[in-house]
Amino acid sequence: MRSKKTLFSIGVFLLLSAMSLIGSEAATPSPAKEIPISAEMKEKFPIKAHHAKLSLKCTDCHENQGDNPENFKLIxxxxxxxxxxxxxxxxxxxxxxxxxxxxxxxxxxxxxxxxxxxxxxxxxxxxxxxxxxxxxxxxxxxxxxx
Ligand code: HEC
Ligand code: HEC
Ligand code: HEC
Ligand code: HEC
Structure with missing residues (x-):
């Protein structure tokens, strides 16, 4: 009885680990590092509606311009x-x-x-x-x- 329970727990454990592995892979599809953008910067540099509705990120335009949004340059x-x-x-x-x-x-x-x-x-x-x-x-x- 006890050993069956143990086997069952091990099974559940393995299943959960496998799921969490798959989960973490799906959560990070792109190798590009996300740069955190403050609410203040978002307000200071609003994006045109035609681009915002495509969910363009700052770095889709300011690509390879470092990771400080204050230092972003013209594109x-x-x-x-x-x-x-x-x-x-x-x-x-x-x-x-x-x-x-x-x-x-x-x-x-x-x-x-x-x-x-x-x-x-x-x-x-x-x-x-x-x-x-x-x-x-x-x-x-x-x-x-x-
Ligand atoms: C002389 C002013 C002017 C310049 C320079 C200019 N545009 Fe435009 N652009 C306009 C105007 C005005 C419209 C709207 C035209 C209309 O539909 O009446 C427009 C429309 C657009 C559109 C939407 C229409 C389409 O073809 O999809 C895009 C995209 C665009 N421009 C991108 C650009 C890009 C990229 C550049 C630089 C290579 C550029 N424009 C240069 C004035 C300009
Ligand atoms: C669709 C392309 C695009 C996106 C998305 C975009 N920018 Fe810009 N950014 C530009 C352009 C073009 C300029 C030049 C000034 C202008 O057109 O308003 C600029 C200028 C800037 C500048 C000033 C550079 C200077 O020397 O004057 C900063 C800072 C900046 N953007 C920050 C941001 C931030 C923060 C975000 C995200 C919230 C962002 N940008 C998203 C295209 C973009
Ligand atoms: C990361 C990709 C990307 C960049 C960079 C980008 N755009 Fe766009 N833009 C799009 C897409 C996608 C659309 C929607 C499809 C289309 O109209 O071509 C669009 C739409 C537009 C429109 C259409 C508006 C309308 O009313 O039809 C204009 C104008 C425009 N972009 C101008 C620009 C200008 C100017 C720049 C540089 C400052 C720029 N875009 C940079 C992806 C981009
Ligand atoms: C520096 C001033 C100046 C700018 C900027 C300018 N134009 Fe002109 N344009 C003129 C002059 C001057 C004439 C000739 C006189 C006339 O016919 O009105 C002319 C004539 C024209 C004509 C033929 C005459 C007509 O009115 O039908 C067209 C079309 C035209 N321009 C379109 C444009 C477009 C499109 C732009 C922006 C890309 C532009 N112009 C920017 C000064 C300018």
């Missing part, structure tokens, strides 16, 4: 294009705007050469630079810069 065109492919690809996606030559990603003045941060910002409202000269007509051409 440049390469940062955006690591997910958004290429300027040519973006120009193609808004091709329907070419008919009026108002594709912001392939403009009549600069083609697809502009820097993303001439119009798009992540942590503050974007600011369409075309507006600096075409303050009235641009509202008819394009929707607000996302």
């Amino acid at each position: 440049g065109d390469e940062g955006c294009l690591s997910c958004h492919k290429s300027k040519q690809y973006l120009a193609e996606r808004l091709k329907f705007m070419d008919t009026l030559h108002v594709n912001p990603h392939n403009s009549i003045h600069d083609g697809p050469k502009l820097y993303c941060d001439e119009c798009h910002f992540e942590h503050q409202k974007s600011d369409n630079m075309c507006l600096s000269c075409h303050s009235n007509d641009v509202k008819l051409w394009m929707r607000e810069t996302p």
Whole structure:
């Protein structure tokens, strides 16, 4: 009787250990180290709704910028294009705007050469630079810069 009980306990023990092993493996799928981000930093550097709904983490953009969020740097065109492919690809996606030559990603003045941060910002409202000269007509051409 007693030895049966012992065998049973050993069985349960082994089962539980196996489960906890599987469990801990599933909980850490990526080798990348999570950087803790304070509530204050999250408030100071809010993420655009279109990125927030994808649950982008700070380090999806600020990749390899160390583990102190205070020291994160600009991410440049390469940062955006690591997910958004290429300027040519973006120009193609808004091709329907070419008919009026108002594709912001392939403009009549600069083609697809502009820097993303001439119009798009992540942590503050974007600011369409075309507006600096075409303050009235641009509202008819394009929707607000996302
Ligand atoms: C880690 C990947 C990633 C990075 C880095 C990233 N994005 Fe995105 N972004 C996405 C995905 C995925 C979507 C949703 C699908 C799409 O529209 O392509 C998106 C959507 C957008 C949209 C769509 C908004 C709309 O209304 O359709 C804009 C604008 C945008 N990103 C701009 C940028 C800019 C500018 C940068 C650089 C500052 C950037 N993104 C960096 C993944 C990324
Ligand atoms: C001259 C201003 C300007 C520049 C420079 C610019 N954008 Fe945009 N972008 C816009 C505007 C305006 C829209 C909205 C267009 C519309 O739908 O009316 C837009 C839309 C987008 C979209 C959503 C539409 C789509 O194609 O999926 C993405 C993503 C995007 N931009 C990413 C970028 C990235 C990445 C860069 C840098 C390579 C960049 N943009 C450079 C003004 C700009
Ligand atoms: C979708 C890409 C993206 C994500 C996600 C993102 N950032 Fe940024 N970050 C940028 C861009 C682009 C800039 C340049 C300024 C701007 O566009 O607002 C920037 C600038 C910064 C800067 C200032 C750098 C400087 O020298 O001015 C800090 C600090 C920063 N981000 C922290 C964060 C933190 C903290 C998070 C997470 C809560 C975060 N970022 C998430 C793209 C991103
Ligand atoms: C430094 C000032 C300046 C900036 C910035 C600027 N433009 Fe222009 N743009 C002009 C001038 C000047 C003309 C020629 C005079 C005219 O026709 O209004 C012009 C003409 C145009 C025209 C043809 C004429 C028309 O009104 O239909 C289009 C389309 C245009 N710009 C689109 C853009 C787009 C898209 C951007 C942003 C990527 C932009 N412009 C940024 C100054 C500017």
